[in-house]
Amino acid sequence: MSIDYTPFFEALGVTLSDKKRLTRALTHKSASHGRDLGYERLEFLGDRVLGLCVADMLMDAFPKEPEGALSRRLNALVRQETLAEVALEISLPNYVILGKAEEESGARHNPAILSDIVEAVIAAIYKEQGLEEARKFIHKYLEKRLENTAKPPKDAKSALQEWAMARKMPLPAYTMTDRSGPDHAPIFTIEVALPGREAVSAQGETKRVAEQKAATTMLEKLTAE
Incomplete structure (x- = not known):
């Protein structure tokens, strides 16, 4: 069955033509049938791309803050809860590919899985469209979440x-x-x-x-x- 990714691409702000890589980014290991076809490797890359882009964004937004304060802001922006919120904004649960048991248990809305897949999707954007397009997506959904206060967030x-x-x-x-x-x-x-x-x-x-x-x-x- 063909999947209409048009609404998803509109939310991402970019169209991905490599459907094989996109499918991999959206696939949980429970649906990979014992083969290495899940999102883990892409998540590994996407985590690094995300960290780089957010760190650069924070350096520009808060030019006078020390490293410790910037680190707290970065951690708040890339944490699981924040990425799971982004996943919902882009309707990611509609496209996640799961095994039968995980589907029945409600894993489609598991924040840990959703945050991981957001990172995998960032990697898919980076691999096909380059760093600038990945940066645009990250800025679109995380820049508005910056803590524009006198002090950085404190967990x-x-x-x-x-x-x-x-x-x-x-x-x-x-x-x-x-x-x-x-x-x-x-x-x-x-x-x-x-x-x-x-x-x-x-x-x-x-x-x-x-x-x-x-x-x-x-x-x-x-x-x-």
């Missing part, structure tokens, strides 16, 4: 670490206490502990997400105290 883990350092306490300790769910949609449980404080736990689709949620919960408890 919960960084804020909790600074809280501990200001009080000359050991840094927060994060421990994975559980991992559940299938391989394509795991759920991680992370516990964060501080001396003299009751440990708190949180769950997330990745360890990083769970750690951020745990740090947020701990900060909320500390603020309430």
